[in-house]
Amino acid sequence: MNDDAWSWNYSAYEPSTERVVETLCTVGNGRFATRGSAPECVADDTHYPGTYLAGCYDRLTSTVAGRTVENEDMVNLPNWTLLRYRCLPDDGPPGEWLTPDSAGLRRSSTRLDLRAGVLTRRLLYRDGEGRGLRVTHERFVHMGNPWLAAQRSAFRAYGWKGLVEVESILDGAVVNAGVERYGDLDGRHLTGHRRGAEPGGIAWLTCRTVRSAVRLALAVRTTSDPARPAEYVHAARAAAQRFVLPVSPGSSVTVAKTVALHTSLDRPAGDPLVAALESLAHAPAFGRLLRSHRSAWQRLWNQAELHVPGKSGRILRLHLFHLLQTLSPHTTELDVGVPARGLHGEAYRGHVFWDELFVLPYLTLHFPEVARAMLMYRHRRLPAARAAARSTGARGAMYPWQSAGSGREETQATHLNPASGRWLPDHSHLQRHVGSAVALNVWRYAQAAGDPGFLHSAGADILLEVARYWASAAAYDPGPGRYRLRGVVGPDEYHDAYPGADRPGIDDNAYTNAMAAWVLSRALEVFDALPGPRREELAERLSIDSEEHARWDDVSRRLYVPFHHGVLSQFEGYGDLAELDWESYRRRYPDIRRLDRILEAEGDSVNRYQVSKQADALMLGQLFRPAELAALFGRLGYRIDDEIWDRTVAYYLARTSHGSTLSSLVHGWILARGKGPEAWKYVEEALFSDVADIQGGTTGEGIHLGAMAGTLDLVERGITGLEAGEEGLRIDPVPLGEIPRFSFTLCFRGHRGVRLRMLPGRIGISVPPSPHGALVVLLPDGRRVAVRPGREHWFRLRPRHQTMSRTSVTGRLGVTGPAGP
DSSP states (O other), X not given: OOOOTTEEEEOSOOGGGHHHHHHHTOEEOSSEEEOOOOTTOOXXXXXXXXXXXXXEEEEXXXXXXXXXXXXXXXXXXXXXXXXXXXEEETTSOOOOOOOTTSTTEEEEEEEEETTTTEEEEEEEEEOTTSOEEEEEEEEEEOSSSTTEEEEEEEEEEESOOEEEEEEEEEEOOOOOOOOGGGTTSOOOOEXXXXXXXXXXXXXXXXXXXXXXXXEEEEEEEEEEESOOOOEEEEETTEEEEEEEEEEBTTBOXXXXXXXXXXXXXXXXXXXXXXXXXXXXXXXXXXXXXXXXXXXXXXXXXXXXXXXXXXXXXXXXXXXXXXXXHHSOGGGGGSOOOOBTTTTSOOGGGGOBOTTHHHHHHHHHHHOHHHHHHHHHHHHHTHHHHHHHHHHTTOOSOOOOSSBOSSSSOOOOSEEEETTTTEEEEOOGGGOTTHHHHHHHHHHHHHHHHTOHHHIIIIIHHHHHHHHHHHHHHOEEETTTTEEEOXXXXXXXXXXXXXXXXXXXXXXXXXXXXXXXXXXXXXXXXXXXXXXXXXXXXXXXXXXXXXHHHHHHHHHHHHBOOOEETTEEOSSTTGGGSBOOOHHHHHHHOSOOTTHHHHHHHTTOOGGGBSXXXXXXXXXXXXXXXXXXXHHHHHHTTOOOOHHHHHHHHHHHHTTBOOOSHHHHHHHHHHHHHTTOTTHHHHHHHHHHTTTTTTTSSSGGGOOOHHHHHHHHHIIIXXXXXXXXXXXXXXXXXXXXXXXXXXEEEEEETTEEEEEEEEETTEEEEEEOSOXXXXXXXXXXXXXXXXXXXXXXXXXXXXXXXXXXXXXXXXXXEEEEESOOO
């Protein structure tokens, strides 16, 4: 890869890493996205073309390991990019259909233009007679018009002249087969294919999903330069147009495909085929369409500005690019959540997990409308969450670990261990903590956006119902005189039962219990602050009486949190588990990130050991500032100070295998906040987790959106210590030597384009002209500085101690006045 800060380049074709390239070169617009696959290829062991529409799911029934299971997948849509070509020389027989795997390939390069959202692939073929053909493909999914995408292919001959035969294809014979371990699941989600042609070089294909009955229509206009008539070629589930074009060394010929994708999910409702043909009729030629696409991206980058020098900045820009392609302003019009693997592949079957906990902080500070839309996805699924809670005998709302279309629990009942080949029971649906993540995002969005209307309406519905669930799920234990949450699974994910237990789940996961206490206290605060009529309406509709109000308060103060050996316990009994011989496993296995799979393949169980897949109890240090964490535990009657927290961090760091991309992110954040010497090691691993496919094969199945967005948030909020609240913007910097300077813009309570600049020893905040009045900045020593619109204020950083009190932080920032450096 070269050093161009606005491009992502690959200088050669490598079959072994092609699926990673396809994922990282995906182009999209927040409504749909297309993997960066070679247009010449259909799906095989090397290539996997895929186009995914946000919120388009389908459910099928499969027989796996003797059990009937349902799988709801984000559907792989018909491949609009497929383009076949071969040479027809004047003095010889037709050549083979050319692909990157052809023996005649001499050079290949791939370039993703991040500034413009354009993917370019260049190939040079040469046969045994010395005849060459250069091919250049350009592709984009339009960021301005959410229904359109386009691809242009240019051909030039070297050392010969003759004809090139080109077939432009809409391929409906696609299935969901992008993840090998899902091979036993039925992936045939499309049926009812119809195809046809219209005047003007237009072909179309319609089909529908099998169970969800989403109707899909793709219409493609294919043109050539020089203009030549197309011969239509139809297959059972595909529509093709054939061109024969003259080529010579002197000039290039081109074939351009413009596609319109419409579905029955669109609003307003209508016939998808009629809508697709109409969109195509109004779509300009490729050049004009490309120019308007570039302009749309430029407007997006203006709002998402982030400048970090060097290699780290380049990777962060790639992360931001993929976040914006998955969740753009177009997404606000859709009924969709945050897909953990983006719109880039089929891992996790396109489901929505708790990853929004790492995604929404960035969106809230840059695209608050998109963040609000993601929270409304959760609000619309409150009925399903209430039904899930009732099924366990609880009240309120219990959000599922995996969500998709309906909001019901989509977590698989069994999962395949690739290391042993065995299908095993899957208990990850016991990760009840996802509801707390939704509630935390509700609170933080309302604080940063200054949106009391949302907090008092949909936000209050979510917060109160999640709080009600925790209060009813908690069982009082007279022994310690505290409430317990039993039979859960924490963020660690490894431990889903006690050794030898006959029931799944563990008890009193520290993260789950602490977050439940936080939700309950916030729900009380919100409920009591509601306008009288709204409070009365909610109390009547949800049957919240004074007795339940009192129980919320009691549980929020007396939830049990376990400790052992002077550290916070991941769960009750964690300290009694056996210690693992880490060095033995490191010697025997090149990668021990997935110790659960390794141990199961050996006939052992990860449940027996003090090992963690990723941050669990330590997540609390990522989500809350030290003073907030001290207050949360203080309300529960526990003490968390520097000494206890530092011991806890060291304890779990030595026992974590980092089997999730989120693990390095969270540990990097925590160590950076505490000025730990290993902070950069983990931050760097988080940055490279996808671009280097650190987990070995997972990136080819889709990006890790939480880790990508989390690295952006680590820079913007983690290093600056920025927190948005009703009183203003709080800053509490923890400079990271490897990223000494950067700048970004943000939105805060009506202020748009607020710029924050971090330099060695100082930090500056400028507020653009606006009618919203001064922006209040809260300093660590308790001072408040009002930065008026149209002004810039600089603060000088004072040396930071190795650790800081979790109850007070003073004297680390000095105000230097409005002039910059």
